[in-house]
Amino acid sequence: MTQTIGVLALQGDVREHLRALASCGVDAIAVRRPAELAAVDGLVLPGGESTTMVKLARIFDLLEPLRERVKDGLPAFGTCAGMILLADRVEDGAPGQETVGGLDITVRRNAFGRQVDSFEEDLHVEGLDDPVHAVFIRAPWVEEVGPGVETLARVAAGPAAGRIVGVRQGHLMATSFHPEVGGDTRIHQMFVDLVRRG
Template identity: 75%
Template sequence: MSTARVGVLALQGDVREHLAALTALGVEAVAVRRPAELESVDGLILPGGESTTMAKLARIFDLLEPLRARIKDGMPAFGTCAGMILLADRIVDGAAGQETIGGLDITVRRNAFGRQVDSFEEQLALDGLTDPVHAVFIRAPWVEETGPGVEVLATAAGHPVAVRQGRLLATSFHPEVETDGRIHRLFLDLLG
């Protein structure tokens, strides 16, 4: 059982799925909706969902600047799908005025794999894991460009779909919808 307390940004999206994945790994998992809840966690997952909605709600709940500060100060964070977009420093095809939390030196293309009907699943080789992961892509982004400190962990259709930079991890796909906890464990390893 881990002694880490990990938050899941609980404004919109796959919150319950991430909470369940963390609990299955023996981690104390908490929903984060307020700055005080953010301050109480050792790391944070930014779930899949709708990135523009999450950014707007983070501003409404006075969470956007505290999120940026915690990421800048080195809090480990893991973004899946929309969470990857939120962690990206730059967005292509974002909504007008779309904000991010930033911290991850990548340029991400929003909805790069297409619309909802273009969603797909794939067995994906991921650096650091011996067996492939079952990756579920739903209106997923991909990484267009990485900065020098970003490690590409997996690619699909010729584009990075899993990256790590320091204590930040992001995937274009949704590991929370599978029972395979290996990618969540990769994130927990970043908590030190």
């Protein structure tokens, strides 16, 4: 049976994630409504602007259903702002910033700096043989992880060397970078495999 994986389609690289997921052999759908959320076996929360995404999720009556489904075990994968949305704790957040939660991590919003500080780096990712070319755009990083969280990737060089930029905890995964950019679908495949195991 083919899995159906949704992409939260409120903002961000929705089309790119849908394309990457489809190339991994799943049915990929855009999710904007609670009924669409109820129909998926997994969900990608893309990059964008985390505070705007929470506001839009509330407007579309998706925020509470999202929290419930993640709490109930829906596999979810957050990239960049999506990582912030899945985090239990946020440093440098907007006043009163809310998240979906579920990942026992503390993230620092815009940790690498402004848009002009965006960069690319080849990263070693746990479970993959060859490096992943990672694109960071106004990205967060993980300040600390809880005991059940596995670190998947760290920045290798430069002033941010050693910073955690990829994590997995049970049915949840998150990266600071944008794996939907550039045509390498191995990170998406890791998530698809997690959904299939679920």
